[in-house]
Amino acid sequence: MVKETFVIDGMTCASCVLNVENAVKKIDGIESAVVNLTTEKMSVDFDSEKVSPEMIADAVADAGYGAHVFIEGQEKSQENREQEHLLGMKTRLIWSAVFTVPLLYISMGSMAGLPLPEWLAHEISPIMFALSQLLLTLPVMVISWKFYSNGFRALAKGHPNMDSLVAVATSAAFLYSLYSSYHVVSGHYHLTHELYYESVAVILTLITLGKFFETLSKGKTSEAIKKLMHLSAKEARVLRDGKELILPIDQVILGDLIIVRPGEKIAVDGKVITGSSSVDESMLTGESIPVEKGLDSKVFGGSINRQGSLTVVAEKLGGETLLSQIIKLVEDAQQTKAPIAKIADRVSGVFVPIVMAIAIISGLAWYLIGGESFTFAMTVAVAVLVIACPCALGLATPTAIMVGTGLAASNGILFKTGDSLEMAHQVDTIVFDKTGTITRGKPELVSLYTYDNSKAILQLLASLESLSEHPISSAIVQKAKQEKIELLEVIHFESLAGFGLKGIVDGYELLVGNYSLMEKHCIDLSKMEADFNQLISEGQTPVLAAIDGQLVGLIGVADQLKEDSQKAIKSLQKNGLELIMLTGDHEVTAQTIAQKAGINKVISQVLPDQKAQVIEDLQSQGKKVAMVGDGINDAPALALADIGIAMGAGTDIAIESADVVLMKPDLMDVTKVLKVSQSTLIAIKENLFWAFIYNVLAIPVAMGVLHLFGGPLLNPMLAGLAMSFSSVSVVANSLRLKLKKL
Numbered sequence: 001m002v003k004e005t006f007v008i009d010g011m012t013c014a015s016c017v018l019n020v021e022n023a024v025k026k027i028d029g030i031e032s033a034v035v036n037l038t039t040e041k042m043s044v045d046f047d048s049e050k051v052s053p054e055m056i057a058d059a060v061a062d063a064g065y066g067a068h069v070f071i072e073g074q075e076k077s078q079e080n081r082e083q084e085h086l087l088g089m090k091t092r093l094i095w096s097a098v099f100t101v102p103l104l105y106i107s108m109g110s111m112a113g114l115p116l117p118e119w120l121a122h123e124i125s126p127i128m129f130a131l132s133q134l135l136l137t138l139p140v141m142v143i144s145w146k147f148y149s150n151g152f153r154a155l156a157k158g159h160p161n162m163d164s165l166v167a168v169a170t171s172a173a174f175l176y177s178l179y180s181s182y183h184v185v186s187g188h189y190h191l192t193h194e195l196y197y198e199s200v201a202v203i204l205t206l207i208t209l210g211k212f213f214e215t216l217s218k219g220k221t222s223e224a225i226k227k228l229m230h231l232s233a234k235e236a237r238v239l240r241d242g243k244e245l246i247l248p249i250d251q252v253i254l255g256d257l258i259i260v261r262p263g264e265k266i267a268v269d270g271k272v273i274t275g276s277s278s279v280d281e282s283m284l285t286g287e288s289i290p291v292e293k294g295l296d297s298k299v300f301g302g303s304i305n306r307q308g309s310l311t312v313v314a315e316k317l318g319g320e321t322l323l324s325q326i327i328k329l330v331e332d333a334q335q336t337k338a339p340i341a342k343i344a345d346r347v348s349g350v351f352v353p354i355v356m357a358i359a360i361i362s363g364l365a366w367y368l369i370g371g372e373s374f375t376f377a378m379t380v381a382v383a384v385l386v387i388a389c390p391c392a393l394g395l396a397t398p399t400a401i402m403v404g405t406g407l408a409a410s411n412g413i414l415f416k417t418g419d420s421l422e423m424a425h426q427v428d429t430i431v432f433d434k435t436g437t438i439t440r441g442k443p444e445l446v447s448l449y450t451y452d453n454s455k456a457i458l459q460l461l462a463s464l465e466s467l468s469e470h471p472i473s474s475a476i477v478q479k480a481k482q483e484k485i486e487l488l489e490v491i492h493f494e495s496l497a498g499f500g501l502k503g504i505v506d507g508y509e510l511l512v513g514n515y516s517l518m519e520k521h522c523i524d525l526s527k528m529e530a531d532f533n534q535l536i537s538e539g540q541t542p543v544l545a546a547i548d549g550q551l552v553g554l555i556g557v558a559d560q561l562k563e564d565s566q567k568a569i570k571s572l573q574k575n576g577l578e579l580i581m582l583t584g585d586h587e588v589t590a591q592t593i594a595q596k597a598g599i600n601k602v603i604s605q606v607l608p609d610q611k612a613q614v615i616e617d618l619q620s621q622g623k624k625v626a627m628v629g630d631g632i633n634d635a636p637a638l639a640l641a642d643i644g645i646a647m648g649a650g651t652d653i654a655i656e657s658a659d660v661v662l663m664k665p666d667l668m669d670v671t672k673v674l675k676v677s678q679s680t681l682i683a684i685k686e687n688l689f690w691a692f693i694y695n696v697l698a699i700p701v702a703m704g705v706l707h708l709f710g711g712p713l714l715n716p717m718l719a720g721l722a723m724s725f726s727s728v729s730v731v732a733n734s735l736r737l738k739l740k741k742l
Contacts, residue, residue, distance in 0.1 A: 004044050006068065007042075008042050009065060009066030012161055012163050013037070014351070015159070016065065023062060030056075031046060036335050039398070040081070064150070086212070086219065093205070096205040099201065103133055131185075133195060134181055134197060136197070136201065137200055140204050141174065147170070148167045155168070165352060166204070168385055169385035177196045180195055196379075196716075199717055206717065206720040206721045207724050210723065210724020213725070214724075217728055217735065220735055227283070227410075228327050229327060231283050233301060235247060235267070236249055238256050239257040239311070244259055254315065254316075258311070258314055260277075262305060264304075266299050266300065266303050268314040268317055269298070271297070273312070276293060276295075276308050278292050278306045284300055284322060285648070290306050299312055330409050333416055340422055340684055359382075362381060363381030380702070382719075386720045387699065387701075387720075392729075397688075399730065399734035399735075400687060401418050403683070403734045404676055404683070407737055412662065412669065413662055413672055425674055426624045426642075427642065429577065429624065429625045430578070430627075431580045431581075431625060431627045434590065434593060436629075436630040437630055438562065439565075440561075441630065442471060442559070443557040444478075445479040446558045447554075447556030448556070451551055451553060452547070452552040457545060457552055459485050459487070460505050460545075461476055461510075461545055462476050463490055464490055464505055465477050467501075468495060472543060476557070489506075492504050497607070498607035501513060509547065510547055511545070511547075512543060514586070518544050523544075523550070524550075525544070528544070528554045537588065540556035541558070541559070542555070542589075543556075562665070566598050567668065569598040575671075580601045584607065584608070587602070626670075627640075628645045629644075629645075639657040644659045645658060645670060648664055676742065679737055690726075690733070698719075
């Protein structure tokens with residue numbers, strides 16, 4: 001399967017989104033097609049042997065819209081397209097108003113007691129009164145030609161949209177007014193009261209005004225991603241051949257030495273080779289406190305060097321940098337649909353045809369049954385067509401998701417999909433990996449018992465452990481470095497997943513690992529029972545060592561709780577969540593650490609391949625499970641969980657398998673994940689409610705229900721104003737999320 005992104009032109013509402021998706025999904029070989037009204041992009045998964053991008057573009061064109069492949073770098077940025085769209089909308093609005101204001105004055109001025117020159121007054125110069133309105137209306141219709149071209153094209157294709165409603169309504173009013181104008185010119189002057197030119201122009205102008213504000217508001221929903229994009233450095237100070245050169249960022253190559261002075265932006269991801277400083281990484285991680293950097297420290301493009309000068313060797317460039325990956329993750333999340341969006345999709349599929357039917361039925365009912373004039377019936381039909389608003393339905397979900405994912409990203413939380421954003425608040429059980437999640441992930445060697453004084457146990461152990469990346473291995477190697485012990489060559493190294501390590505060091509066959517490993521190899525452990533129990537009771541992780549089948553040493557490694565673990569656990573428990581710690585540690589050690597953290601349920605001595613089974617068992621009990629971890633052995637469990645949450649300090653494979661990535665290893669951010677999800681879902685439901693209730697209440701009013709009981713008849717111009725601002729209200733409600741404190 002191939003994934004391709006397309007830019008879609010000509011969409012105006014939720015019906016358009018559904019029309020485009022359905023047109024593409026009909027092609028044999030399409031796996032999925034998701035259109036985002038807010039970003040005007042479509043993400044398609046397809047079989048490249050059966051489908052080509054040209055076929056997809058043709059299918060979209062047949063549906064009445066435009067499509068072309070989005071090419072990163074060559075394509076105009078979302079921000080530039082928004083600015084162009086906004087400028088175009090503003091120009092249309094200004095010119096529409098230029099013609100509409102005098103038109104409104106001519107047509108309605110006398111009713112308000114405003115003076116009109118005799119050559120325009122309907123009592124004295126009826127022909128000029130009619131023709132001047134016609135001449136002022138035509139430019140507005142030309143300026144708003146997109147409503148007609150898009151609307152009638154979609155209608156002809158059998159997929160009417162919002163533009164179709166506007167086009168049909170205003171065309172009906174214009175043609176009736178044109179018919180009346182003909183009779184006025186023919187001498188039937190009393191028909192000057194049957195002109196509705198001002199309704200046509202005002203409706204078009206007000207809808208354009210609403211679209212302008214909608215575009216303006218939609219732009220604000222993507223501010224978070226824009227800020228991230230602006231973080232990228234445009235140039236770098238590169239040291240080449242002993243000279244400092246200021247080069248465009250696209251001319252920097254891997255291995256280049258980058259000089260970063262105080263106050264400058266770090267241009268690439270890399271490693272510090274000289275200098276020390278504090279670096280502001282808040283824009284990437286949400287952490288406001290600057291991070292101290294020194295020799296061998298990792299630095300990331302987009303962060304700000306605050307104090308000292310640094311020399312950084314470039315290790316990642318362009319799309320490989322952390323900042324680029326964050327932007328990609330956020331964009332992908334904003335492009336996907338949350339399951340709740342299917343509600344709007346189902347309604348949008350039948351909405352416009354039903355509205356058209358209601359408009360026709362309402363007009364005929366008033367004319368044929370109610371005995372009203374044709375003008376009255378037409379006014380009702382036009383009002384129904386204009387006031388109905390599928391735009392608000394189409395914007396309800398994507399705007400909230402864009403703001404929600406942006407809010408999360410500004411706090412160092414990355415949701416990969418709209419599904420994960422919706423699902424997170426449904427979680428009732430959270431499973432935590434221990435090492436690197438609840439604990440710091442940097443164990444220290446604190447105890448060492450030897451049972452064979454003839455051998456340099458620590459040297460042998462550290463030599464073997466140096467070939468492993470496990471945190472416990474790092475603790476042993478670090479201890480050897482502190483004591484300036486020289487490491488020996490290892491041959492026949494073997495990593496025994498879930499048990500330990502095996503290899504030959506200095507001629508000795510060395511076995512290092514947990515209790516189960518020793519039992520598996522029938523090692524006599526009687527001499528270390530008391531020491532082993534003592535380590536476990538103190539919460540230390542025991543590591544046993546055997547040479548040539550004989551126990552020679554016992555090491556105690558302790559991993560301290562993170563400072564925020566207890567606070568985060570308490571906060572989650574207050575929300576009624578079931579918390580479980582999952583670890584490969586010995587049961588007593590695991591229980592000791594869990595008690596310190598405040599977790600009551602522990603599943604210990606679990607092998608890496610068994611972690612996913614634990615998640616599956618919990619799900620089989622009907623629980624919605626989130627897994628929080630950071631290691632390679634957590635990846636299967638992260639992928640299987642309803643929501644996988646990877647700590648950003650963890651491995652790439654853990655992050656790849658997760659649904660949510662926490663950019664800093666702060667357990668309190670797990671509570672923020674749930675808050676963002678809950679707040680976003682509330683906003684989506686509010687948006688859908690108001691979009692639905694608006695139509696439920698507005699359409700009957702437009703049909704003349706109030707008029708049946710002596711109330712007023714809805715003026716089509718007021719209907720146009722209400723329709724325009726219903727969309728703006730939905731976007732504004734989504735923007736309230738930005739004010740949410742996490």
